[in-house]
Amino acid sequence: MPDGRVLRGEATRRAVLAHAVGVASVEGLDGLSLGRIATDLKLSKSGVFALFGSKEDLQLATVGAASAVFTEHVVDPSLAAPPGLPRVRALCENWLSYSERRIFPGGCFFFHTAAEYDARTGRVHDAVVEVSGRFAGLIEETLREAEKLGHLASGSGVAQLSFELHALGLAANADSVLHGGSRPYRLAAEAMRRRLAEAAA
Template sequence: MPVDGRLARGDATRQAVLRRAMDVASVDGLDGLSIGELAKDLNLSKSGVFAVFGSKEELQLATIDAANAIFTEQVVDRVPASATGVDRFSELCERWLDYSEKRIFPGGCFFFHTSAEYDARDGRVHDALVARSRNWTRLLVDTLRAADVDDAEQVVFEVEALARTANAFSVLHGSPDAYRRARIGIRARLAELR
């Protein structure tokens, strides 16, 4: 049975809108997303974009999911399967800093910006960001626990603080050495664990 061309076009529209929405949200936040503006940017009809997502909130949630898929591909999936324990944790941190530093999204790490935007709000968008953040932190903590690291939560807290600061200094201040400094701090902390 032949595939309906409308389904393929709808999927192509969805992917194009999500790619643009991730870039916009990384700079302007999830509240900065507008179905009308995205349609205009991509030379699509507003009604066509609305038909794909149905509401701004659904667009925001789909954008979070799409950004998480890219984060997973760029960070988690690039860690060699052979890496274990503290070495695996170190690889996760390196890939995480690479992802932010390379500006996969123009605003740096998509989740630093959007999480700050929604940290004191209620609702489905907030809950989706919290769930994603908890999953990432759990992965980091579990990786250290598997290596029998004492107080894995403290180590992850410190590493996340360094990575977030690198992203902020790079984006806000244009600091050319923010990621280098974060790497120095993370490596020193991990050297204590080895």
């Protein structure tokens, strides 16, 4: 039978990270500290320290937890769509939906943390860059797959199209988080549909 202490430790770790991703999506990764999380969740600081060791370790674990949530809500459902343009459309729709539904209270976790760490160096910066870049790369990879399948017109400019789709998603998130409302998502969705229709074979 599993050790009860191990199970309790795993449950506490999950609870800490679930809270930490919400805090970081609003206040940034710098808003995290072992003491603050312990106070919020009414845990001992030594217990939280035993799980993470340092603020940086907590920040890195939070980035990993946020990546898993993003994959669950955006990437996995999109990859279940047929390859080519249907999968590209699914990526766009699921990404906008994830932000609009406030899976993280501050909107897209990686939009916020990328802005926070874009000019910095270090392990946390590298982790945010890696996850953010992986999704941008997935958009371009999916478009190239669509091109190979003949879903895109010759000379449609995959790199440019990928950049524009990614920029539209980021803009919708930023505008909605700042001003509220769902209008930015509707505008972004329409712009994405129009660009894909223009590029379609």
